[in-house]
Amino acid sequence: MPGSSERGPRERMVFSAAQLIRRDGVAATGMREVAEHAGAPRGSLQHYFPGGKRQLVGEAVDWAGRYAGNRVARFLAELSRTGTPTPSGLFAAMVRQWTEEYEAGGYGTGCPVAAATVECAATDADTRRAAATAFATWTAPVAAALTDMGVPAARAASLATLMISALEGAILIARAEQDSRALTTVVAELAPLLDGAAGAG
Template sequence: MTTRDSRERTVRSAALLFRERGVDATGMRQIVEHAQAPRGSLQHHFPGGKEQLVVEAVEWIAGKAAEPLEASLEADPAPPPRQVVAELFDRFRKLLRMTDYRAGCSIAAAVVDAGSASDAVALATANAFRRWTGPLERALARGGMEQARASRVALLVISAVEGALIMSRARHDMEPLDAVATEIDLLLSAS
């Protein structure tokens, strides 16, 4: 295992644990064990401690969340916005099933636990949501929606996904996510 592999696994493990347990409830020792990384690697790779790891985990998960949306922008022919949004909801359905409703969103977890967090974490979470909404906004605009409205609808979709994800986790069922997906689809079909 290379040093880079160890570092990347640690960031990924942090993001995965944060989405299930939250930032405050996830200890550095748990992250290292999950990543199967040497304990001493934390000080080497993350001299800024947990704060630095939270920032990097949020940046990593934002990239993962944005990847399929960005890929849809590159597709030829481009999928219609309704399909792009439906696939976003499908990814969260799969995540909930795969983790037996334990996983949420690492970005949201960092925001929730940000009461005592630094400006760096707050900035990272704001940037993460921008990175996620940006390609969705572009997909909506490419589908014919006026730019200002595309921006608002992208925010609505991400906000609705996050809220429905929390409710589905709490209820341990897909009904909130499915209901929100249906209503968002109806909104988009009327656009």
């Protein structure tokens, strides 16, 4: 979780927005609260984000998508150091990030892209589009990794979508239950399917 204090105030506000949206959702996250959380002056809000809350939320969603995509590369590098990366190993690493966070710090946070989708998809076309591209920039490196592991390109895209769908849903259930059971379940159940696709088409 980078970028807490070194970056400029603008980036800090985007980061803080993502963090607060993760916890409370979009509507319950106020602009004043974002500025305060970022340690940024309130007057900077209308300066850096003349598009208002929509723009801030949009950039937070973009940031989250990029962050998730970059994490995939990190997981792959880590897996390559220990051995040969497998689809199930990648998925396990993606899920483990959540189980560790939950079991260490409580179940207070979720996925900001999911929050933006749930709250804004029906009324705000721009935010909805931002969420869609966030999912895309997250899915793409996963699919690329799967093809590198021997999964045919067509299947790789489908499996990447399945992985992220299962992860997002399990995050929801885990938060509701305050138990990481759903997360560990999906990784266990999906493992043979994922690895089975790596061998042959």
